Amino acid sequence: MKYILLLALAALIVVGIAGVFLLAQPPHLEVKAPPAAIGEITPVSVHIAGTHGFQNISVTLEQDGKSSSAVVVEEHKHRLGLFRRETPRDVTFNVGRKLIPSLHDGKAQLTITAKANDILGKTESKTFDVTVSTAPPHVVADGAQHYIFQAGSELVTFATTGYVTDSGVQVGTHRFRSFPLPSDPEHERFSLFAMAWDQPVNTQPFVYATNPTGAMAKATFWYKIFPKEFRTRDLDISDKFMQSVENDMEPNGTGDQVARFLHLNRDVRQQNTAQLVALSLETAPRWLWHEPFFAILGAREAMFADKRNYMYQGKKIDEQVHLGFDIAGTAHMTIPAANDGRVIWADRLGIYGNCVVIDHGYGLQTIYGHMSEFLVKKGDMVKRLQPIGKTGQTGMAGGDHLHFSMQIDGVQVNPIEWWDEHWIHDRIWSKVPPPK
Ligand SMILES: [Zn+2]
Structure with a gap:
């Protein structure tokens, strides 16, 4: 009996230990x-x-x-x-x-x-x-004078020390990336940047550098901002215009015509801006061009950053800012590429209709909207003045014309400076020359 009890106790202990191991x-x-x-x-x-x-x-x-x-x-x-x-x-x-x-x-x-x-x-x-990485990063900007027009572009060079993983320029709510400076890639970098049309004129731009732990160093540089007056225009919206836009952009849409139009003009416009920002990441780390941008010929019917009041039956139903130039000529006019570059988009793009986006390197891109026909496809390398398509009325367009605009790192800028050879020499090529 005693023997059996001992055995049972031993068995219990074994089961207990096994249980501990199994249940742990x-x-x-x-x-x-x-x-x-x-x-x-x-x-x-x-x-x-x-x-x-x-x-x-x-x-x-x-x-x-x-x-x-x-x-x-x-x-x-x-x-x-x-x-x-x-x-x-x-x-x-x-x-x-x-x-x-x-x-x-x-x-x-x-x-x-x-x-x-x-x-x-x-x-x-x-x-x-x-x-x-505990040493704080350090950044020093160039000693050049930077004249910046509202909605315009500029370039700054700078040097960083410490273990830096991200650097660039910040202007208000926008950040612009940097690239190694071709003349001294080991020690210096540069950023092409813009003073966006909607940033307050007292915005102070600065260069920044962050290390892998997120610690940030900032440095200011000499600059002068020139405010620019933008126009305000009333745009009369007819039922016929809304119908033709809706038929083109959303042919199977239903519901109130004005509500549908406002959806396209607000929500789709906003989505398209986000798509353009995403496209800005597809950029070459070098200039793909060596001549000024070509100012496409035609009547300039709308200017950069025109504020538009959308009037319907005498009442204002919406307002938006027009971030480009509208250029009208003959119907189905051939559109030349404004400069050498690589086609990164040739497809529908919401309010821009049939749209081409060309990358020119270092975050600089041109955008062509409302086309009736494409003459290039995504991935094509194009030359300045090479035909890329024909004008049309696709997307949010009231007549046959080209919508032309430019962006730096997804921030749309006034193209006017890029048409001016002197400006390009002084502001861009003096710091980052074109390829030979
Ligand atoms: Zn336009």
């Missing part, structure tokens, strides 16, 4: 967005999905063969709870030189370890390569 849970550690770089204090988020939760999370940073560890989150809980169910959750903690003072700028390995909150305390680790 790893912490199920996931790191969805490991940091590429860490600075003084860099937040890191992990996801713990194990049903027993965790006792603690620790980090180890290994650099030059030496490693330092620290516990970053500690949770004191009863460790026996093999049947407890914890909801999976995200935990955020800080790593960086504040935590491990021996770190220095350069490469390192970050290991994150979580320990399960049960009797076995299984651990799980994830290791990542990171860059330690």
